[in-house]
Amino acid sequence: MRINNVEISNFRILKSISTKMTEMMLLVGKNSSGKTSYFEIFDIFYGNKKFILSDFSKGLISKTIINSIYKDFKDLKNMDEESINKLIQRFPVIELKLTLDLSDIKDYSKIKPLIYEFQNNESLILVSRYKISNIVNFIKNYEEYKQKIEEKYKGVIDFFDYFIDEYENYYKVEHYTTKLGKHSKSPLIDNKIIEDIFRINIIKARRDVDDATDQNKQTISASLWKYFQLTNKSEVKHKHLFANQTS
Incomplete structure (x- = not known):
C-alpha cells in the first residue's frame, strides 16, 4: 500500500x-x-x-x-x-x-x-x-x-x-x-x-548541536544517530566523516 x-x-x-x-x-x-x-x-x-x-x-x-x-x-x-x-x-x-x-x-x-x-x-x-x-x-x-x-x-x-x-x-x-x-x-x-x-515514527531534530567531535553533540541528533546504527545493525565507521557530510 x-x-x-x-x-x-x-x-x-x-x-x-x-x-x-x-x-x-x-x-x-x-x-x-x-x-x-x-x-x-x-x-x-x-x-x-x-x-x-x-x-x-x-x-x-x-x-x-x-x-x-x-x-x-x-x-x-x-x-x-x-x-x-x-x-x-x-x-x-x-x-x-x-x-x-x-x-x-x-x-x-x-x-x-x-x-x-x-x-x-x-x-x-x-x-x-x-x-x-x-x-x-x-x-x-x-x-x-x-x-x-x-x-x-x-x-x-x-x-x-x-x-x-x-x-x-x-x-x-x-x-x-x-x-x-x-x-x-x-x-x-x-x-x-x-x-x-499505520506505523508513524518521528525523530525530532535538535537545533542546539553542532560539534562533530562529540557523538552526543553532532549535527545529527543523538536519537537519529542511534536509529541509524540500529537500522544498519553494525557500528558505523568514520563517524566524523558522516557528520561532516550531513552538516
Whole structure:
C-alpha cells in the first residue's frame, strides 16, 4: 500500500495544502514554515497524541465566529436534522486525507475495514477528521451551566468562553474511507484499527548541536544517530566523516 497524495486542512500553519507523494520525499523549508506540523498531524491522528486548541489554524476560532454559530442554534428544538448538520459544519475541523494506492496488495483481509463495499479497490481515500460531535448535548449543557452561573453568581458566560473550556469533551477523531468523486463512505473506523495499519515514527531534530567531535553533540541528533546504527545493525565507521557530510 502506497500513499499517492496527502491533503491537510486547518492544522496550525497548514491551512490548506496538497502534496503528491513519491517513494522518497524530501521536505525543505524555512523555520516555522510547517515542516514539523506536516509530520506531527500523522502522529496525532494515527498515534496516541491528542489535539489541542492551538492546533487549529489561526482565525478559525474566535469569539465572533463561535458565538454566531450558537445564535443560529437557539431554536434547536424546532430544527430538522439537515439544518443541524449544516450548522455543525460551521464549527472548525482539522482534516487529513490520504489517497491510497492498493494495487500491490495481495491479501485484502488485512485492510478489510478500509475497503468496505467499494468497487475497484485499487485506490481509495482515507479521511481522518477532528470534529465536533453530539452538538445537541453541547448546547444543552452550556445552557444549563449558563443558568447556574446567572442564578448563583449573578454572572454571565457566553458560549465562546464555554467552548474554550469544554471543547475537548465534545470533539473527537473519526476515520472513514471514500472513493474519489463519490459521495458514499464507509462506516466510521475504530482508532485501534487505524493504529494497527499505520506505523508513524518521528525523530525530532535538535537545533542546539553542532560539534562533530562529540557523538552526543553532532549535527545529527543523538536519537537519529542511534536509529541509524540500529537500522544498519553494525557500528558505523568514520563517524566524523558522516557528520561532516550531513552538516
